[in-house]
Amino acid sequence: MLRSTIEELYRSESRRVLATLIRLLGDFDLAEEALQDAFAAALARWPETGLPDNPRAWLVSAGRFKAIDQLRRRGRFDRSLATLAERLAEQDTGTPELEDGTLEDDRLRLIFTCCHPALRPDARIALTLRTVCGLTTEEIAGAFLTSTPAVAQRIVRAKSKIRDAGIPYQVPSRAELPERLDAVLHVVYLVFNEGYSAIRQDLSAEAIRLGRLLVELLPEPEAVGLLALMLLHESRRSARLGPDGTLILLEDQDRSTWDRARIREGSALVEHALASRRFGPFTLQAAIAAVHAEATGASATDWAQIVGLYDVLLRVDPSPVVELNRAAAIAMRDGPASGLALVDAILARGELLDYRYAHAARADLCRRLGRTGEALSAYRRALELTSHHSERRFLEGRLAELLG
Numbered sequence: 001m002l003r004s005t006i007e008e009l010y011r012s013e014s015r016r017v018l019a020t021l022i023r024l025l026g027d028f029d030l031a032e033e034a035l036q037d038a039f040a041a042a043l044a045r046w047p048e049t050g051l052p053d054n055p056r057a058w059l060v061s062a063g064r065f066k067a068i069d070q071l072r073r074r075g076r077f078d079r080s081l082a083t084l085a086e087r088l089a090e091q092d093t094g095t096p097e098l099e100d101g102t103l104e105d106d107r108l109r110l111i112f113t114c115c116h117p118a119l120r121p122d123a124r125i126a127l128t129l130r131t132v133c134g135l136t137t138e139e140i141a142g143a144f145l146t147s148t149p150a151v152a153q154r155i156v157r158a159k160s161k162i163r164d165a166g167i168p169y170q171v172p173s174r175a176e177l178p179e180r181l182d183a184v185l186h187v188v189y190l191v192f193n194e195g196y197s198a199i200r201q202d203l204s205a206e207a208i209r210l211g212r213l214l215v216e217l218l219p220e221p222e223a224v225g226l227l228a229l230m231l232l233h234e235s236r237r238s239a240r241l242g243p244d245g246t247l248i249l250l251e252d253q254d255r256s257t258w259d260r261a262r263i264r265e266g267s268a269l270v271e272h273a274l275a276s277r278r279f280g281p282f283t284l285q286a287a288i289a290a291v292h293a294e295a296t297g298a299s300a301t302d303w304a305q306i307v308g309l310y311d312v313l314l315r316v317d318p319s320p321v322v323e324l325n326r327a328a329a330i331a332m333r334d335g336p337a338s339g340l341a342l343v344d345a346i347l348a349r350g351e352l353l354d355y356r357y358a359h360a361a362r363a364d365l366c367r368r369l370g371r372t373g374e375a376l377s378a379y380r381r382a383l384e385l386t387s388h389h390s391e392r393r394f395l396e397g398r399l400a401e402l403l404g
Contacts, residue, residue, distance in 0.1 A: 225283025
């Protein structure tokens with residue numbers, strides 16, 4: 001019975017304990033070893049002594065002492081490790097360090113450290129998933145279609161960069177927060193988007209969990225907006241695939257299957273973020289998703305409002321992808337010819353030439369206009385650019401319809 005309690009504690013508390021051990025020990029690898037040693041000690045001692053009053057604090061304390069013992073043993077061969085062990089042993093680690101508020105601050109410190117701008121973007125994602133979320137290197141590699149050694153190397157390089165560059169383990173100052181928070185939010189969104197586009201619900205769930213944690217620890221409007229965006233997208237998950245695994249476009253989805261609880265929560269978060277007047281791109285995207293969620297069907301959607309929101313988004317965060325999405329909305333408001341002219345203008349500038357959704361959008365608009373040859377060509381190019389099974393089935397189906 002106690003063993004199952006310890007296993008549950010590992011699932012619920014290990015990331016909190018690890019975050020504090022990293023702060024106390026100043027080293028990711030040493031802290032990870034200490035975490036494992038602490039839980040091993042709990043398995044050995046708690047059946048005899050019973051569950052402590054504060055298991056989390058006990059685990060932090062045990063992990064710290066295990067790490068110091070480990071350094072002392074290694075210090076017989078490396079004097080610098082012995083010096084480090086004594087320095088750690090002398091540090092004051094009274095009760096205040098182990099209070100819940102400090103432990104929660106440690107989680108926030110860990111997220112900002114893992115997502116530091118000095119790290120490569122792919123390293124930020126890998127380190128965050130491994131350290132903050134607790135995913136294995138094998139799970140991360142499978143999610144991002146890369147090899148386990150490659151992911152492991154990214155994590156090693158990220159830890160080395162943090163150590164060698166002296167990246168501080170702290171929450172940024174208020175002056176630094178907007179830029180630093182933006183980097184964190186983009187990591188979380190990339191994780192979610194990969195899980196959503198690859199139909200990996202476990203990965204999307206991790207991103208939403210991270211989003212909730214950020215809002216809990218740092219309720220900035222854009223963090224709230226990102227959580228809203230993820231919830232609103234996730235609400236449509238069950239309607240996105242047909243029985244054979246083919247992707248179903250938003251306009252063709254059975255909206256009765258959408259998760260209304262997530263929509264209500266996401267919409268409320270959007271309103272909260274918008275009311276702050278300090279929102280940014282994620283909140284605006286969430287507002288667009290909320291308009292879709294409110295409509296009973298594609299024809300009942302307020303496309304004028306969506307175009308207006310994209311207009312604002314383009315001013316706040318200009319990019320060709322936002323332009324493409326705005327073009328699709330204009331096609332729904334004003335007709336496919338208007339949207340196609342905008343898509344062609346983007347492609348003519350040489351932008352999004354290797355972006356599968358640009359070619360898929362152009363193909364759909366050409367199909368709706370009866371320009372079959374151009375539609376076939378664009379669908380084939382989109383097919384060349386995607387590796388996702390559900391998207392490939394959808395594009396192959398469209399090609400078959402046009403050829404049949």
